[in-house]
Amino acid sequence: MKKFILLLLFIASASVNAQSTNECNRFHTGTFKYLDNRFGTITRTETRQREVNEKNGNYFDGTIKWLSDCEYEITLEKSNATGTEEMMGKPIRAAIVAISGNVATIQFIAPDGSKGYIKIEKVEIQ
Numbered sequence: 753m754k755k756f757i758l759l760l761l762f763i764a765s766a767s768v769n770a771q772s773t774n775e776c777n778r779f780h781t782g783t784f785k786y787l788d789n790r791f792g793t794i795t796r797t798e799t800r801q802r803e804v805n806e807k808n809g810n811y812f813d814g815t816i817k818w819l820s821d822c823e824y825e826i827t828l829e830k831s832n833a834t835g836t837e838e839m840m841g842k843p844i845r846a847a848i849v850a851i852s853g854n855v856a857t858i859q860f861i862a863p864d865g866s867k868g869y870i871k872i873e874k875v876e877i878q
Contacts, residue, residue: 776822779874787855787871794872802828812836822848840864846866 784794792805796816803812810833818824825843828836842863852859854874861867 776848779820779848779851779856779872784872785875786853817843826875 765795777863778799781796782810784796786792786794791830792803792810793805795802796805798818799816801812801816805811811831812828812833813830814826814828816824824847825845827841827843828839829841844863845861847859848856849859849869855871856874857871859867859869859871
């Protein structure tokens with residue numbers, strides 16, 4: 753179950769009804785961290801996302817399909833975490849529902865219909 757939640761958080765890292773299109777676009781690409789720092793770093797391009805958990809070495813790689821400026825689907829393609837096999841190839845819907853500065857609140861809907869929220873912060877790489 754922890755792996756499933758971790759995967760959902762990974763998928764959820766980007767966008768539904770945010771403040772403005774320009775605000776959502778800032779979260780399409782870049783480097784992000786979960787606010788609680790439990791799940792590591794997210795690196796995102798317009799079409800790919802990789803999440804790495806620095807604490808245990810787990811990673812998740814997937815594709816992003818932007819449905820609108822603030823909504824997208826992410827599909828897990830590769831992971832070294834156990835218990836993620838059943839999620840491979842299944843899209844998770846995500847939407848940016850709020851933005852405050854460099855922090856986005858994201859709602860996600862998993863393939864099984866379960867929902868949740870996460871917060872990510874856009875960070876600059878030094």
